[in-house]
Amino acid sequence: GDQVEQSPSALSLHEGTGSALRCNFTTTMRAVQWFRKNSRGSLINLFYLASGTKENGRLKSAFDSKERYSTLHIRDAQLEDSGTYFCAASNYNQGKLIFGQGTKLSIKP
Amino acid sequence: GPKVLQIPSHQIIDMGQMVTLNCDPVSNHLYFYWYKQILGQQMEFLVNFYNGKVMEKSKLFKDQFSVERPDGSYFTLKIQPTALEDSAVYFCASSYRGNQAPLFGEGTRLSVL
Numbered sequence: 001g002d003q004v005e006q007s008p009s010a011l012s013l014h015e016g017t018g019s020a021l022r023c024n025f026t027t028t029m030r031a032v033q034w035f036r037k038n039s040r041g042s043l044i045n046l047f048y049l050a051s052g053t054k055e056n057g058r059l060k061s062a063f064d065s066k067e068r069y070s071t072l073h074i075r076d077a078q079l080e081d082s083g084t085y086f087c088a089a090s091n092y093n094q095g096k097l098i099f100g101q102g103t104k105l106s107i108k109p
Numbered sequence: 110g111p112k113v114l115q116i117p118s119h120q121i122i123d124m125g126q127m128v129t130l131n132c133d134p135v136s137n138h139l140y141f142y143w144y145k146q147i148l149g150q151q152m153e154f155l156v157n158f159y160n161g162k163v164m165e166k167s168k169l170f171k172d173q174f175s176v177e178r179p180d181g182s183y184f185t186l187k188i189q190p191t192a193l194e195d196s197a198v199y200f201c202a203s204s205y206r207g208n209q210a211p212l213f214g215e216g217t218r219l220s221v222l
Contacts, residue, residue, distance in 0.1 A: 098154070
C-alpha cells in the first residue's frame with residue numbers, strides 16, 4: 001500500500017544549529033502536513049502544503065509531488081523545538097492521512 | 110483558536126465491555142476522522158465521515174467499531190465489545206473541506222484490561 005518513509009528516526013542538534021527532516025512517498029501524494037507532538041501528546045500543526053514551499057519563523061517546508069518527497073528545515077534550533085515531528089500525506093481529496101514514523105528531535109544547550 | 114476536544118482523555122475498561130469515545134469537532138467542520146496509535150507505532154487512519162456517512166474505513170476498523178454523529182453533536186467512536194488489542198491512543202480530527210488540513214484533538218488513551 002501507500003507508504004510514507006520518514007528520516008531520520010532521531011536527531012540531536014545543538015542550540016543555534018539547523019538540519020532537515022525528510023519524508024519520501026512511494027506514490028504521488030496530493031498534499032503533505034507536518035506536525036510536532038508536544039509533551040502532552042497534542043499534535044501541533046506546523047504546515048500544510050499542496051505544492052512549493054512555506055516558511056514560518058525558523059521552520060521551512062517544501063513539497064515536491066512529482067519527485068515524491070517533502071522536507072522540513074529547522075534553523076537556529078531552540079530548546080523548545082524538542083519533540084517528535086511527523087509528516088503525513090494524503091493522495092486524494094477526502095483527507096485520509098498516511099503518517100510517517102516520526103523523528104524524535106532533541107535540542108541540546 | 111478553534112479546537113477539537115476529546116472526552117475523556119483517558120479511559121480504562123475491561124475486555125469485552127463497550128466503550129464510546131467522544132469528539133467535539135470544530136463547529137462548522139464537515140469532515141471527521143478517527144486515527145489510532147498503538148504505543149511505539151505509527152499513527153494509522155481508521156475512518157472518515159462526511160454528511161452522516163462513512164466515506165472510507167481501513168482494515169483496522171473492525172466490525173466491532175462504529176461511528177456516528179447524531180444531530181450534529183459529538184462525533185463518536187464506539188467499540189463493542191472491546192479487545193486487548195484495542196488499547197491505543199485514539200485521535201479525532203475534523204476539517205471544513207476534504208482537501209483542507211484537519212485539526213487534531215489531543216487524543217483519548219484507551220486501556221483495555
